[in-house]
Amino acid sequence: MAGPPNKRQKRAEYKNSREKGTTTELPKKKFYRQRAHANVFSDHDLEYPISPAHMKWAPYYAPYAEPTKSIVKGTVESQGVKRPNDEGEKEAQTTAIEEEDSRKLTQDVEVADIGCGFGGLLVALAPKLPNTLLLGMEIRTQVTEYVQERIKALRSQSADEKLYQNAACLRANSMKFLPNFFKKHQLSKIFLCFPDPHFKARKHKARIVSTTLNSEYAYVVRPGGIIYTITDVEDLHLWMVEHFDKHPSFERVAEAEQEADECVEVMRTETEEGQKVTRNNGQKFVALFRRLEDPPW
Amino acid sequence: MPYQCLEKCGEYLVAARDSNIDLFHLSNGEYISTWSCPLPQVPSKGKTNGGEITKKQEIKEAPLEGEVDASAPPAKRRKVDTEDEKKSEEKVEEKSEPKVEPKVNDNGGKKQQKKQRPNHRTDSIANAQEPPSVIALAVAKNAQHVVAITGEDKCIRVFEIVVKEGNPILNHLSQRVMPKRPSAVAISSDSATIISADKFGDVYSLPLIPSAIPKPQATPEQTSRESSSLPERTFKPAANELTIHSQRNRKALENQKRQTNTAPEKTEPDFEHTLLLGHVSLLTELKLATSDGRDYIITADRDEHIRVNRGIPYTHIIEGFCFGHKDFISRLCIPESRPELLISGGGESDVLVFDWVKGSLLSQVEPLLHINDALKDFDLKERKTTVSGIYHTRQSSKDIIIFTYEAIPALFVFATSEENKLTHAQTLPLIGNPLSLVFFPSTETDTASSVIVSIDYINKPGTTAEPREKDDQFINPLQHLILSDGVLTLGDELPSRSEAPKDEKHNISKLKNLLYGLENLRKRAGEERGDGGDGDDA
Numbered sequence: 001m002a003g004p005p006n007k008r009q010k011r012a013e014y015k016n017s018r019e020k021g022t023t024t025e026l027p028k029k030k031f032y033r034q035r036a037h038a039n040v041f042s043d044h045d046l047e048y049p050i051s052p053a054h055m056k057w058a059p060y061y062a063p064y065a066e067p068t069k070s071i072v073k074g075t076v077e078s079q080g081v082k083r084p085n086d087e088g089e090k091e092a093q094t095t096a097i098e099e100e101d102s103r104k105l106t107q108d109v110e111v112a113d114i115g116c117g118f119g120g121l122l123v124a125l126a127p128k129l130p131n132t133l134l135l136g137m138e139i140r141t142q143v144t145e146y147v148q149e150r151i152k153a154l155r156s157q158s159a160d161e162k163l164y165q166n167a168a169c170l171r172a173n174s175m176k177f178l179p180n181f182f183k184k185h186q187l188s189k190i191f192l193c194f195p196d197p198h199f200k201a202r203k204h205k206a207r208i209v210s211t212t213l214n215s216e217y218a219y220v221v222r223p224g225g226i227i228y229t230i231t232d233v234e235d236l237h238l239w240m241v242e243h244f245d246k247h248p249s250f251e252r253v254a255e256a257e258q259e260a261d262e263c264v265e266v267m268r269t270e271t272e273e274g275q276k277v278t279r280n281n282g283q284k285f286v287a288l289f290r291r292l293e294d295p296p297w
Numbered sequence: 298m299p300y301q302c303l304e305k306c307g308e309y310l311v312a313a314r315d316s317n318i319d320l321f322h323l324s325n326g327e328y329i330s331t332w333s334c335p336l337p338q339v340p341s342k343g344k345t346n347g348g349e350i351t352k353k354q355e356i357k358e359a360p361l362e363g364e365v366d367a368s369a370p371p372a373k374r375r376k377v378d379t380e381d382e383k384k385s386e387e388k389v390e391e392k393s394e395p396k397v398e399p400k401v402n403d404n405g406g407k408k409q410q411k412k413q414r415p416n417h418r419t420d421s422i423a424n425a426q427e428p429p430s431v432i433a434l435a436v437a438k439n440a441q442h443v444v445a446i447t448g449e450d451k452c453i454r455v456f457e458i459v460v461k462e463g464n465p466i467l468n469h470l471s472q473r474v475m476p477k478r479p480s481a482v483a484i485s486s487d488s489a490t491i492i493s494a495d496k497f498g499d500v501y502s503l504p505l506i507p508s509a510i511p512k513p514q515a516t517p518e519q520t521s522r523e524s525s526s527l528p529e530r531t532f533k534p535a536a537n538e539l540t541i542h543s544q545r546n547r548k549a550l551e552n553q554k555r556q557t558n559t560a561p562e563k564t565e566p567d568f569e570h571t572l573l574l575g576h577v578s579l580l581t582e583l584k585l586a587t588s589d590g591r592d593y594i595i596t597a598d599r600d601e602h603i604r605v606n607r608g609i610p611y612t613h614i615i616e617g618f619c620f621g622h623k624d625f626i627s628r629l630c631i632p633e634s635r636p637e638l639l640i641s642g643g644g645e646s647d648v649l650v651f652d653w654v655k656g657s658l659l660s661q662v663e664p665l666l667h668i669n670d671a672l673k674d675f676d677l678k679e680r681k682t683t684v685s686g687i688y689h690t691r692q693s694s695k696d697i698i699i700f701t702y703e704a705i706p707a708l709f710v711f712a713t714s715e716e717n718k719l720t721h722a723q724t725l726p727l728i729g730n731p732l733s734l735v736f737f738p739s740t741e742t743d744t745a746s747s748v749i750v751s752i753d754y755i756n757k758p759g760t761t762a763e764p765r766e767k768d769d770q771f772i773n774p775l776q777h778l779i780l781s782d783g784v785l786t787l788g789d790e791l792p793s794r795s796e797a798p799k800d801e802k803h804n805i806s807k808l809k810n811l812l813y814g815l816e817n818l819r820k821r822a823g824e825e826r827g828d829g830g831d832g833d834d835a
């Protein structure tokens with residue numbers, strides 16, 4: 001959001017024109033780039049629901065929302081076009097939007113791509129898992145916006161087949177607020193693709209995988225669910241394996257089963273980072289972990 | 298100094314003021330003895346003033362010397378007779394013969410001379426020549442042990458109350474420097490284990506009494522996250538140019554390489570400690586709870602989370618969350634007689650009542666709506682408020698909850714109703730801001746009990762950094778109240794320091810941080826945006 005004024009202006013102009021024009025055109029990455037590292041410990045003016053029950057999912061997955069009973073249709077549609085001419089109308093309009101946004105979904109989000117970056121995995125998985133709701137979570141505002149535009153464009157491109165309606169992206173610091181979005185055992189899959197390595201030991205708590213954070217993944221993933229990890233940094237791979245292995249709620253998925261999982265190939269080839277690594281002839285380290293049942297007590 | 302924390306320990310009141318801990322008799326409020334925290338270790342001893350300081354340090358550090366402290370409350374100093382003082386100095390002479398470091402009590406005395414790696418933080422404190430302040434107290438169920446957290450040195454200190462020459466004193470048993478500054482502490486119901494939560498979001502357990510045999514350094518520590526045998530063990534960059542393919546990773550690696558030759562990264566504490574669980578947030582509160590014979594650890598953080606975790610040894614399992622707060626959480630209370638309830642408060646006006654096992658919100662109430670006439674002058678609409686205390690007691694088969702707020706000179710008294718609601722009973726104005734509070738049954742009857750409230754007698758009521766006028770009347774730092782049939786009234790003055798502590802000099806900003814630090818937890822708008830600048834990689 002900083003940056004030289006002309007750059008900022010160009011971005012604003014670009015985004016403005018996207019708002020107005022046809023959105024079947026995919027967004028251009030260059031208008032959404034952003035400094036690589038965000039501090040996961042700071043406050044960020046993030047928006048997050050007070051609890052999963054407070055989360056308004058309908059705007060993200062509109063076709064999956066239950067119909068509302070009493071929508072003041074006209075006012076909602078006129079939003080942004082016609083100025084409301086009196087307070088009453090304005091109020092009715094906000095209530096209607098509220099109501100529309102608060103509609104429950106007919107099914108819950110079940111797959112999360114944490115630190116989804118530019119969304120390659122998300123848009124590749126969406127058609128492969130057509131009956132599942134997928135959510136990308138990304139801490140960087142611009143990058144999140146890019147993915148949202150990307151999904152919007154893809155949705156309108158496939159208006160006939162109605163693809164990509166099951167994918168969405170929102171801005172979140174997943175390391176702090178995962179339980180605000182997802183109920184206990186809500187998810188069946190979490191993807192952690194090419195996470196930031198944070199080489200310094202002092203920064204290890206900033207890593208997206210740690211013994212203590214793994215408890216939060218275990219909380220939102222149901223028993224039998226899978227955590228997918230991939231990285232090009234061998235030490236980070238070993239770190240993730242060690243910390244999931246050490247965590248009593250997880251067990252490593254055997255290689256045969258891993259390679260038989262169609263998501264693994266997508267993770268290798270469709271993530272932006274994965275493609276970069278391929279271009280550089282780099283290695284990719286994959287590990288999957290199954291969420292075990294909690295012991296009785 | 299005002300008392301920032303009070304705890305009851307058997308028949309004693311344990312009261313911390315700055316870096317000292319005083320003991321009082323609960324029965325009559327009489328002062329008994331003081332333990333004073335020594336100055337942080339100065340790496341080079343024997344320099345200017347060093348001798349005296351060292352000696353003092355050792356007086357304070359040596360076991361059984363706690364009761365003769367020059368920094369006892371002024372009125373009590375007459376109790377310290379010169380003979381006693383001499384005696385203690387003699388003992389110091391004896392003690393100093395084998396030149397033992399003050400840390401000798403640590404871990405059965407293994408941390409001796411040579412392994413004295415300087416800690417940067419402690420150094421800077423040493424320069425300031427100020428002992429660290431006590432920021433939290435906990436008392437073991439056995440009513441023998443007291444745990445204190447000192448903030449600046451990140452230290453967990455364990456004391457035993459022993460009677461020495463007819464005088465009960467706090468005998469300092471051990472000090473353990475934690476990886477990060479502890480922010481809340483509890484002791485397991487069997488009085489064997491300390492559970493400590495820190496500013497980095499981690500919760501550790503450590504034996505109340507450190508094991509005598511030092512843990513061998515070479516053994517990889519299974520239980521601690523930091524113990525990973527991965528990058529930090531080798532302490533060389535965890536990747537090389539060939540394994541790095543993205544520009545963002547390459548940059549990170551470059552930074553890492555630049556770092557490598559500078560200060561070594563922190564090593565793990567060498568005493569027994571176990572990482573139990575962690576949040577990615579600053580932990581503010583910690584409670585141990587039981588339901589259906591199962592143990593739980595409840596943790597609260599600056600990001601509005603109240604998390605219900607299984608107890609030891611299953612602390613890696615999160616059972617649920619108590620959602621509903623819109624601002625940071627500062628205090629939790631589980632009424633002993635209503636152990637299914639959790640009352641929580643923080644940086645917002647409402648306090649919440651949960652069924653914590655189910656994670657369901659039962660009710661909420663806004664105590665500050667009950668500002669009475671005496672408090673009209675304090676315009677609470679204009680300022681943000683922070684719950685600084687939630688206290689529970691039971692009287693005549695009624696549960697009574699008292700709330701305090703930072704810099705609001707009043708107690709807000711509530712009763713729990715059948716429907717798990719809190720109903721306002723009374724707002725009692727005080728002559729100063731309340732800092733901490735303890736209940737204890739007074740003599741025979743149980744329809745009346747005593748309450749001791751420590752108040753800020755330095756600042757004007759309702760303020761955090763505005764000292765009272767010099768000629769203001771002396772105010773007892775400990776106020777005595779009577780709770781009778783659920784109604785609070787002012788009680789008899791406690792025996793107190795007769796003269797005003799005019800010799801006291803106060804660093805008002807330090808005092809503000811110590812007494813009113815919770816407000817600092819509030820998030821400020823625009824604080825370090827995550828979406829900083831535009832980068833050319835990603």
Ligand SMILES: C[S@@+](CC[C@H](N)C(=O)[O-])C[C@H]1O[C@@H](n2cnc3c(N)ncnc32)[C@H](O)[C@@H]1O
Pocket residue numbers: 036038040114115116117118119120137138139140143172173174175176192193194195196271272273274545
């Ligand atoms: C190296 S990129 C990988 C992007 C993508 N998964 C891929 O494979 O192409 C890591 C991403 O994680 C995001 N990230 C880091 N910490 C995060 C957090 N706590 N919550 C959400 N996203 C985070 C970063 O902003 C970055 O976009």
